Amino acid sequence: MIKAILIFNNHGKPRLSKFYEHYNEDTEQQIIRETFHLVSKRDENVCNFLEGGMLIGGSDYKLIYRHYATLYFVFCVDSSESELGILDLIQVFVETLDKCFENVCELDLIFHVDKVHNILAEMVMGGMVLETNMNEIITQVDAQNKMEKSEFFPFFSFSLSLYRRLSFSLPGRTGRHRPVLQERPLVPYQL
């Protein structure tokens, strides 16, 4: 079972947190900090698995993470999940985000909290993997977008399209503008 999904940037700022087990708010923040601390001090080229921090269950749980551009994607899972499978799942998640947001970057996650949550909900539900077929996920997300559009003018996409138009002309896109998947074919950062 997946216990938690955390996304934070290189500085430990949370960009998405989804806990499938109940913790109070303070503990959740501490877990994010602890996980960031554990993950960020690891070199590139080391393996993508490590034992969980004390707060999230210690050695009974594994942290499986991937580092893309400015973001860490961390899944905390128990022994019933296949490690490599979860790595694949992270990749599917990022690729899906990339398709839905066209060149997804950190800011997309900030401005579209709700959409990212929706995409994630199509993949993982209550800590179990729901769907791994990217086309299926995208079909669902598109259907939702259509329904949304038919209801009213989308709220947040406005600011982002604006932002993107600006940032495109910036020489050397850095930081939050950096696309999560820098190039296609998609190669995660450390591999």
Next chain:
Amino acid sequence: MFDLEVLVTTERERSRKRGGLALGDPAASSGLRFKNRRPEVPASGDNKVKICHCFIRKLLCCSVRLNPDATFLSGGGSFKKGKSKEAEIKRINKELANIRSKFKGDKALDGYSKKKYVCKLLFIFLLGHDIDFGHMEAVNLLSSNKYTEKQIGYLFISVLVNSNSDLIRLINNGIKNDLASRNPTFMNLALHCIANVGSREMAEAFASEIPRVLVAGDTMDSVKQSAALCLLRLNRTSPDLVPMGEWTTRVVHLLNDQHLGVVTAATSLITTLAQKNPDDFKTSVSLAVARLSRIVTSASIDLQDYTYYFVAAPWLSVKLLRLLQCYPPPEDAALRSRLTECLETILNKAQEPPKSKKVQHSNAKNAVLFEAIALIIHHDSEPTLLVRACNQLGQFLQHRETNLRYLALESMCTLASSEFSHEAVKTHMETVINALKTERDVSVRQRAVDLLYAMCDRSNAKQIVAEMLSYLETADYSIREEIVLKVAILAEKYAVDYTWYVDTILNLIRIAGDYVSEEVWYRVIQIVINRDDVQGYAAKTVFEALQAPACHENLVKVGGYILGEFGNLIAGDSRSSPLVQFNLLHSKFHLCSVPTRALLLSAYIKFINLFPEVKATIQDVLRSDSQLRNADVELQQRAVEYLRLSCIASTDILATVLEEMPPFPERESSILAKLKKKKGPGKLPDMDDSRRSVNGSTDSTHSFTDVLNLNPAPSSGANLLIDVFSESSAPAAATDVSEENFPRFVCKNNGVIYENQLLQIGLKSEYRQNLGRMYVFYGNKTSTQFLSFSSSVSSSDLNVHSKAVDPVIEGGAQMQQILNIECVSDFSDAPVLNIQFRYGGALQNIAVKLPVMLNKFFQPTEMMSQDFFQRWKQLGAPQQEVQKIFKAKHPMDTEVAKAKILGFGVALLDGVDPNPANFVGAGVVHTKTTQVGCLLRLEPNMQAQTPNGNAAPPATDPSFPFGAGLPGSHLGICSRCRGEQGDGFVGLKGTWPKSHELKVAFDLASFLPPDGRVCERLLLRT
């Protein structure tokens, strides 16, 4: 917080565009503001635009590089270092106040604004700020008809669950409506919400509804998927609320579903359910094998879009392989060969050249491969597959991909415990040792240590221990303690030559003294004391080790103890004469902590006994002010007592008092227990006897391993050194087996079996056929911890398997232990539960007879009157019958008697006996080897309890009209009334397939001893 600023500013921008905020807004002058305005004001000149972009970029860079928490203050866009956190909080509080006022305002908000503000709240929550309002608005959104509003409402609820009961009712209401809506999107949202929140209230409301949704024929695929996982989630959080029923068989058939997403979800569900009730889902094995075989051998065309980087449905394959790990290898030969074929194909594919260079391709392929290997290891039955798996893992050990090396080491650990492949695993030892030395990643090194530990046996123990010791010098601090424990265990377990063992442990203390826990050094002392052949060597070695200018305190402890006991063995050498030994120990004295000093004082008094020639020197030391007037009570007391003892006592008395320590009694290794506790159950490779005996270790090692005992034996005379152990205790008295409450459990399964002033033991048990499960609850009635808690069950006839328990029970806490019981054949002796724990330093031993009697394995049987009497008649032989007459102390109550008989386990047959006052019952005793049918009849004599107390005449003709048993089965119980002798009469008759005959029959009727005492309890006491 920059991001928030952007968010908020953007919002302002929007509202301004719609005629909202005035231009005088402070944010208007922000640099960020400018960028948002840009599309409205077409760029008049490129230069200007460029400047503005540079400005933004600089700000961004500053915030990122200088201070991740940097905030752009809303006024003027200035950037203040240091105060940023405060500013962020200020900004957020302002925004929260704004939202709160909007929610509370008179004007009803439209759906759009509500959605907007709820989104903001979510973002603020993500940044770690408490959100204590907005729940009501979210519930309103959730009940809306518009998809967007509903969706954001659900999102808010599942992120910010609140156990507010009013709210939960409202949420549940919304969910109920959506589930009934038949709109798949809405249903999905509702199911997601239930799964993500998973609270008990929700389980209560929907646990019976969801199985219906799941198996309904007209449910959409996507809804089925969600429903399966939702059910899984509820089953995890509140298993008691999910009803098992007819739907389970239909769930199994979802494995044949067209839609692979549904199959994946169903597999997850079945895997979890099958772990709890394997029998109910047995049919899933064949379906899973069939499905797996289709995936593995198929061309990838027919798998819709589930082919991931050229690998056919990797996720589903992994799930199916996991499901198969819940079961033993299939018995059906065809099925088995089909599965073997699948596993072989997967192994073959690993050797094929990759279809893509991408890492995703190899990840997906290997995910399936590792799961297949896990299944092969789980089955542990096909030697060829096991060897192939081992070779495959061997290849991965040297793979350039770190992830694969990590996983290969992890899988090999489990493989090493299989007897077929243990030898094969050992061939990779060099590679693993190399990994330990060269691997850059600490996680991988840790797995390498685990694997070395698992593959260790007598043949390679010396090498492995040496490698681990040398690794210890550079090991990461986080894993040192674990390595120390492992080295200590291996050194002890595989020691052929105990000088090697002593050397190893002393090395261990030298290299990583801080990480050597008390258990480890206690252990070395116990072993030295128990083994004569190593004592002289140990004394010599510690003496040499103590000569190092700086030695660890643990070494001083070991040295003090061993020299105190066995210093005489090396005293012949002038280089280690008594005085030299003493001076050496005393030179360390002042550098040590109080407990060590106390130990050294005890060693000194032992010296006085061993070497009369240094008595004066030692007395001087004891007499010095720093000892006699030591601020520490313990040290002072020892100094005073030892000094007096040495002055007053004669040599003979001293020799008796300070005699050498007696050998320690044998017990289970507490180091092992400690390692198990540290690693958690299941993490530790199984170092089972079966495996060791396969690999040539002899029984002597085994028994030696168990010498472990932290508790000194009951003292013979005054073992003064006993009290140097902080854990030492008064000798535990052997206790009698408590049977006090035993008879109470004849007719019931739950209750308190044992209670004293410290501990209460409660039982809850359930039986089905020849199997039983007993939950034992240990309640600590005191306010202090019970330490070193352990329990074991000894039984001569039953198979009792007990799960391990935590060694510590906190004060006032309760701990549960599960016992699985199997009745193999008929038996008469109940198992005994032995409990040991330490309370405030005193070792407590408790033995309790567990109420497992033959009648617990009764299955009630219904039968008709005619049937009953016919069978009753067939059992006429004397050894088929047991009967008892007993006297009741309480008035016979029909209802109570009925309840007791039902509790006894047989079915109560109404309307069978012509006399309505009599009770008739029938049941079958299930054992693994045989089944025995039993008939029972109880005839109370109501008249006997008449107030005048006169004995009543016989109620029935003594020539009882029926006496029979079940055909093909062998025991009958008959009962009749003999008024002149008692108030009731119960009889038993039986022939058993074995020669036990009457003995067993009487055991069955053990609730009816000749004096009727227990029977009375059974039948008549209220």
